[in-house]
Amino acid sequence: MAEAEELKLFRTWSSRYALRAVLALKIKGVDYQTVFEDLKNKSASLLQYNPIHKKVPVLLHNGQPICESLVILEYIDGVWKQPPLLPEHPYDRAMARFWAKFGDEKVMPSLRSVFLSQGEVQEEAVGSWMENLKLLEELLEGKKFFGGERIGYLDIALGWMANLISIYEEIIEMKLVDAEKFPLLSAWMRNLSDDPVIRECWPPRHKMVEKYVAVREAQLSST
Ligand SMILES: N[C@@H](CCC(=O)N[C@@H](CS)C(=O)NCC(=O)O)C(=O)O
Incomplete structure (x- = not known):
């Protein structure tokens, strides 16, 4: 700069x-x-x-x-042009934006519902979570990252998943992304988390666990 x-x-x-x-x-x-x-x-x-x-x-x-x-x-x-994050073609750019919005409007709330519930309510929430995961799995067909061979706009927009899911899994003791059902998505989360540049930016895991244990407890005790 x-x-x-x-x-x-x-x-x-x-x-x-x-x-x-x-x-x-x-x-x-x-x-x-x-x-x-x-x-x-x-x-x-x-x-x-x-x-x-x-x-x-x-x-x-x-x-x-x-x-x-x-x-x-x-x-x-x-x-800051290099390396570019959004794809070059206007259609691909539009699609990347579409799926980023889908991530915020559908995927994030469905994960939140699974994480902050239990019993029958949670079972129902798992249904819509799985539907959303299926769509993301299809989107990764033939690709390492949503951006193709390297990390792009949509990988960053959905990056929170690669960070948060294993933390939620640890807290609720439930597999949220099954590697057999969603092999591409599981590999994507691993590839993103293992990237040395990305790994450096993740918030401290123990603090995240502590924070979200408290968030879940507060939510469950209020319902
Ligand atoms: N749509 C916003 C969401 C940002 C957001 O929800 N930020 C939270 C922290 S993770 C916040 O600042 N919350 C404060 C508040 O709601 O008062 C974005 O994409 O930037």
Whole structure:
């Protein structure tokens, strides 16, 4: 980054959304400053830069704030060109965006429902989780990463899965992605997690387990 440039990422240590910006900047080899937020006591800067949603992540580039993790991901790809994250062809780009949205709107809520429930409610939630996994498995046909041979936009958009699923599995003592049923997806999660650049960015596992044990307990005791 040129000396005069200012690049700051407002995030929390555990945010799966912020992880997208962290991964993209790491892959591009861009230096930046991290500002850790306490979401129970949001800073005046966070509220100033993201007055509509008041959420992390926010990327601040030369005084200009960019909000919403998928928008940030596109911005990073637009400013720092190498290596490119979005595919080249407009149709492939559209599809990558479509599936990233599917990840946030369908996959994430279905995993959340499995993780934060038990008994019959959980059995039902597993049904929609499996349906979503089938679609992602099909999408990986003939590919190592969603982006092809190397990590791209959709791999980063769905990167939270590769990080969070094994943590959830440990907590609820249930296999969430069965390698026999979903061999491509299982291999994808392994390939992503084993990538040396990506591995460095994962939040500390023991802290994640501790956090999500507490989240699950709080949810189950309130229902
Ligand atoms: N759609 C947003 C979601 C961001 C989000 O939910 N961030 C959480 C942390 S993981 C947050 O800041 N929550 C604070 C709040 O809801 O008040 C994105 O993709 O950036």
